[in-house]
Amino acid sequence: xxxxxxxxxxxxxxxxxxTSSTTFFGYFQPEYDSHFTDDKTSTFKFKRAxxxxxxRVNRTFSYYAMIxxxxxxxxDGNVYLMDAFITYDKYEWAKVSVxxxxxxxxxxxxxxxxxLTTIDRAIVSDQLVSPQRDxxxxxxxxxxxxxxxxxxxxxxxxxxxxxxxxxxxDIIGRxxxxxxxxMSIGGSFRYGYPNNNETDRTSYGAEIALTYNKFxxxxxxxYDEGDYNRAAGGGCGATPLELGAKRAGAYVMASYxxxxxxxxxxxxxxxxxxxxxxxIGYQEMMTLGVNxxxxxxxxxxxxxxxxxxxxxxxxNDALLMQLQVKF
Amino acid sequence: xxxxxxxxxxxxxxxxxxTSSTTFFGYFQPEYDSHFTDDKTSTFKFKRAxxxxxxRVNRTFSYYAMIxxxxxxxxDGNVYLMDAFITYDKYEWAKVSVxxxxxxxxxxxxxxxxxLTTIDRAIVSDQLVSPQRDxxxxxxxxxxxxxxxxxxxxxxxxxxxxxxxxxxxDIIGRxxxxxxxxMSIGGSFRYGYPNNNETDRTSYGAEIALTYNKFxxxxxxxYDEGDYNRAAGGGCGATPLELGAKRAGAYVMASYxxxxxxxxxxxxxxxxxxxxxxxIGYQEMMTLGVNxxxxxxxxxxxxxxxxxxxxxxxxNDALLMQLQVKF
Amino acid sequence: xxxxxxxxxxxxxxxxxxTSSTTFFGYFQPEYDSHFTDDKTSTFKFKRAxxxxxxRVNRTFSYYAMIxxxxxxxxDGNVYLMDAFITYDKYEWAKVSVxxxxxxxxxxxxxxxxxLTTIDRAIVSDQLVSPQRDxxxxxxxxxxxxxxxxxxxxxxxxxxxxxxxxxxxDIIGRxxxxxxxxMSIGGSFRYGYPNNNETDRTSYGAEIALTYNKFxxxxxxxYDEGDYNRAAGGGCGATPLELGAKRAGAYVMASYxxxxxxxxxxxxxxxxxxxxxxxIGYQEMMTLGVNxxxxxxxxxxxxxxxxxxxxxxxxNDALLMQLQVKF
Numbered sequence: 001x002x003x004x005x006x007x008x009x010x011x012x013x014x015x016x017x018x019t020s021s022t023t024f025f026g027y028f029q030p031e032y033d034s035h036f037t038d039d040k041t042s043t044f045k046f047k048r049a050x051x052x053x054x055x056r057v058n059r060t061f062s063y064y065a066m067i068x069x070x071x072x073x074x075x076d077g078n079v080y081l082m083d084a085f086i087t088y089d090k091y092e093w094a095k096v097s098v099x100x101x102x103x104x105x106x107x108x109x110x111x112x113x114x115x116l117t118t119i120d121r122a123i124v125s126d127q128l129v130s131p132q133r134d135x136x137x138x139x140x141x142x143x144x145x146x147x148x149x150x151x152x153x154x155x156x157x158x159x160x161x162x163x164x165x166x167x168x169x170d171i172i173g174r175x176x177x178x179x180x181x182x183m184s185i186g187g188s189f190r191y192g193y194p195n196n197n198e199t200d201r202t203s204y205g206a207e208i209a210l211t212y213n214k215f216x217x218x219x220x221x222x223y224d225e226g227d228y229n230r231a232a233g234g235g236c237g238a239t240p241l242e243l244g245a246k247r248a249g250a251y252v253m254a255s256y257x258x259x260x261x262x263x264x265x266x267x268x269x270x271x272x273x274x275x276x277x278x279x280i281g282y283q284e285m286m287t288l289g290v291n292x293x294x295x296x297x298x299x300x301x302x303x304x305x306x307x308x309x310x311x312x313x314x315x316n317d318a319l320l321m322q323l324q325v326k327f
Numbered sequence: 328x329x330x331x332x333x334x335x336x337x338x339x340x341x342x343x344x345x346t347s348s349t350t351f352f353g354y355f356q357p358e359y360d361s362h363f364t365d366d367k368t369s370t371f372k373f374k375r376a377x378x379x380x381x382x383r384v385n386r387t388f389s390y391y392a393m394i395x396x397x398x399x400x401x402x403d404g405n406v407y408l409m410d411a412f413i414t415y416d417k418y419e420w421a422k423v424s425v426x427x428x429x430x431x432x433x434x435x436x437x438x439x440x441x442x443l444t445t446i447d448r449a450i451v452s453d454q455l456v457s458p459q460r461d462x463x464x465x466x467x468x469x470x471x472x473x474x475x476x477x478x479x480x481x482x483x484x485x486x487x488x489x490x491x492x493x494x495x496x497d498i499i500g501r502x503x504x505x506x507x508x509x510m511s512i513g514g515s516f517r518y519g520y521p522n523n524n525e526t527d528r529t530s531y532g533a534e535i536a537l538t539y540n541k542f543x544x545x546x547x548x549x550y551d552e553g554d555y556n557r558a559a560g561g562g563c564g565a566t567p568l569e570l571g572a573k574r575a576g577a578y579v580m581a582s583y584x585x586x587x588x589x590x591x592x593x594x595x596x597x598x599x600x601x602x603x604x605x606x607i608g609y610q611e612m613m614t615l616g617v618n619x620x621x622x623x624x625x626x627x628x629x630x631x632x633x634x635x636x637x638x639x640x641x642x643n644d645a646l647l648m649q650l651q652v653k654f
Numbered sequence: 655x656x657x658x659x660x661x662x663x664x665x666x667x668x669x670x671x672x673t674s675s676t677t678f679f680g681y682f683q684p685e686y687d688s689h690f691t692d693d694k695t696s697t698f699k700f701k702r703a704x705x706x707x708x709x710r711v712n713r714t715f716s717y718y719a720m721i722x723x724x725x726x727x728x729x730d731g732n733v734y735l736m737d738a739f740i741t742y743d744k745y746e747w748a749k750v751s752v753x754x755x756x757x758x759x760x761x762x763x764x765x766x767x768x769x770l771t772t773i774d775r776a777i778v779s780d781q782l783v784s785p786q787r788d789x790x791x792x793x794x795x796x797x798x799x800x801x802x803x804x805x806x807x808x809x810x811x812x813x814x815x816x817x818x819x820x821x822x823x824d825i826i827g828r829x830x831x832x833x834x835x836x837m838s839i840g841g842s843f844r845y846g847y848p849n850n851n852e853t854d855r856t857s858y859g860a861e862i863a864l865t866y867n868k869f870x871x872x873x874x875x876x877y878d879e880g881d882y883n884r885a886a887g888g889g890c891g892a893t894p895l896e897l898g899a900k901r902a903g904a905y906v907m908a909s910y911x912x913x914x915x916x917x918x919x920x921x922x923x924x925x926x927x928x929x930x931x932x933x934i935g936y937q938e939m940m941t942l943g944v945n946x947x948x949x950x951x952x953x954x955x956x957x958x959x960x961x962x963x964x965x966x967x968x969x970n971d972a973l974l975m976q977l978q979v980k981f
Contacts, residue, residue: 030753043818044789063652069735079406079733081396086652099357135371164370297711325717325740390979406733408723413979426684462698491697
């Protein structure tokens with residue numbers, strides 16, 4: 001849901017489960033980007049700078065709220081409320097959240113933003129799971145510790161900060177299951193009305209996560225068809241692409257935990273913004289990176305992004321360096 | 328003044344009165360609205376999402392600050408500073424506050440925003456006590472525990488986030504007195520210059536609050552004449568109406584505390600945006616609602632608003648549902 | 655760097671040095687300004703209203719983040735992220751900060767904003783050290799307790815909230831040395847590319863601070879030449895002036911600590927926005943003021959600003975009154 005997954009609302013720091021608590025938390029990610037395009041650009045910036053509060057009201061109600069203060073991710077350059085939800089969590093298999101939160105679609109979108117293995121999410125996650133955050137109500141069950149887990153949400157479908165402009169709500173859902181100790185699989189779907197009550201949109205996602213010793217592989221495929229809302233933008237500040245009637249993409253990401261400090265990562269991905277047109281709009285990208293953990297709460301990420309165009313070759317590789325602190 | 332009334336600055340949680348303290352607090356209100364207008368609309372949204380800090384510097388100074396992060400109440404869709412005042416409170420009957428705070432006008436406007444019995448304030452409160460928050464200096468005395476209470480403020484009269492455009496300041500005041508254990512009465516006035524140094528504005532308000540066993544009735548009448556500032560908008564995100572030279576409105580609200588959980592409420596109100604024109608701009612509204620308290624800090628409100636037009640009948644009823652969490 | 659100088663990251667309140675901590679802090683400054691210009695203006699406003707969090711991750715990493723919520727200082731009237739940096743501070747003489755922070759240029763700009771002896775900074779500080787805050791990386795050594803202190807930063811040169819539009823970064827540095835117990839001297843420089851990769855900007859600053867018994871004198875001279883970025887604005891919300899090819903200014907400020915409460919202050923300053931033009935754009939100002947400390951965290955400042963024009967005399971004196979609370 002939020003940036004903290006289900007670790008959010010239990011006051012585990014003190015070791016004693018409490019029935020009421022408030023925790024102030026946050027993380028920020030200063031970043032230096034070099035883009036090797038024709039007219040090279042380079043800049044210090046922030047990827048994210050988020051501050052929030054979470055807690056329990058009593059045994060059955062918890063809350064979570066977070067603001068994004070980084071100018072670069074918000075489209076209008078200002079602070080905005082991101083996640084803010086109240087959860088009735090008396091029953092582990094039928095929790096209910098109300099407010100604003102992430103769409104329960106896809107493994108990568110629902111990975112906490114401070115725990116991503118590469119600096120950027122895959123293009124397909126940012127382009128097709130959009131808006132990534134929305135307002136609505138969600139039924140969910142299971143935690144990161146259970147074998148099975150599901151989320152089913154009814155949402156505006158318009159994103160944060162605006163009222164819905166149609167009366168039909170979007171239905172979004174995701175379920176995952178740990179088949180073996182080393183393997184989880186999952187699926188997502190979305191059916192909604194992005195712009196009005198007439199034209200609909202349907203999306204599917206499939207995911208797999210493997211962990212074998214210190215070796216981790218995750219892979220995801222997302223297919224999407226129908227109308228879409230250009231104004232909702234790409235996720236995480238990505239520039240939205242023009243989409244055809246049908247579009248799809250996938251990624252596969254492998255990382256290896258050498259030790260507690262070093263974690264190299266490789267990611268291959270493709271995105272096809274219009275399945276009906278062969279030559280244009282198909283892009284591939286390889287990301288080669290390394291994560292260095294100074295400690296549990298401080299991490300340095302270095303990513304080299306190599307973009308491969310099918311039609312014409314242009315210089316557009318990028319080197320990204322991000323330092324992150326959590327508290 | 329702020330959203331917390333006078334409970335704001337004493338550190339009562341620990342049981343020990345402290346001379347210096349800081350408390351982080353807040354509340355947020357996800358809401359689902361259905362408007363049964365010709366082209367029906369429905370949306371998940373936030374009514375308010377507020378986070379603040381209050382505390383004591385020492386025995387004689389306290390402070391209070393709060394930001395509004397909900398996109399729907401702020402006119403430009405962004406986070407803004409709402410209340411922020413420093414109070415010299417050595418003498419109970421002559422406290423002085425400096426900064427930004429609510430205009431001390433009217434019972435309903437000065438009811439903390441998380442303690443309103445209906446989801447919306449009365450139309451007259453939102454239309455005539457505008458701007459509801461402003462910057463200035465205030466002399467005040469008494470608390471919610473004393474029989475008598477007063478506030479007298481000198482303010483810009485332009486609202487938050489803008490400098491005053493005239494040199495004449497507004498004077499706003501309110502006093503209330505508990506005549507009997509079951510009955511309080513009060514009055515408010517405002518005299519100011521909304522737009523320039525030439526044209527003035529005068530407003531009066533009268534209020535009464537009755538509590539008999541588990542039965543509560545409050546009623547308020549507000550009269551207002553002269554210039555007004557269209558840009559200041561209605562209170563709490565309400566769309567400002569075109570006002571005539573003289574305008575007035577009132578409401579009466581009755582609620583009954585069945586038990587600690589259930590509280591049904593009925594409210595009748597009218598607002599006349601131009602007392603000189605009989606037929607147009609006079610509106611009545613009835614609100615039928617119920618409040619359910621899961622616990623002290625979690626509340627569900629359901630309100631059905633039935634609007635009655637005198638001139639022509641149009642479909643514009645609304646069903647509002649709000650969940651609130653406080654911490 | 656931030657508003658808290660180097661007191662920021664050590665948890666000294668508890669008396670016990672901690673290896674991990676989080677402190678929520680802030681200060682706000684309601685102010686009443688009267689400008690005695692031809693069409694007089696007067697307004698209640700905020701000078702600053704800042705809330706932040708600082709802490710240690712472990713023995714070698716600390717963090718600091720702060721938002722500005724006062725509408726009057728931010729150019730677009732909204733809340734924005736100001737300082738947010740992560741510091742690797744294992745070695746006192748080679749600390750490294752990454753993120754957004756103040757340019758290390760000049761004594762007055764680097765004085766914490768709640769510890770300024772006059773309400774406004776000198777014109778030269780606001781006009782020539784602009785943008786006052788920026789994103790980048792900084793090497794720094796020493797603290798307020800050491801004789802020598804230095805900072806050396808590589809920054810975008812474009813200010814907060816925007817990506818750099820050129821690939822050349824700015825170099826900014828400052829060093830100060832306590833020659834005697836009663837006297838410190840220091841110097842600053844900046845070399846950068848404010849708008850593109852072609853036209854540069856060079857700036858120098860010299861500073862001196864004297865403390866003799868209860869008598870304090872500080873003085874600073876800043877010289878600046880080359881290109882500048884009009885959009886970056888003046889520091890602290892000051893209206894940016896049109897600058898010539900070469901410009902300079904200085905101030906000398908004297909204050910006297912009568913006792914713990916009272917501190918009168920006198921400041922003389924001049925600013926020449928174009929050294930090549932004698933008659934126009936040269937301005938002098940005298941500030942006469944008094945600071946009253948109710949306690950360590952609550953301060954009242956009253957300043958009378960007397961502006962002296964060389965070319966023509968116009969009425970533009972101002973009376974500023976500011977109350978500040980810190981927590």
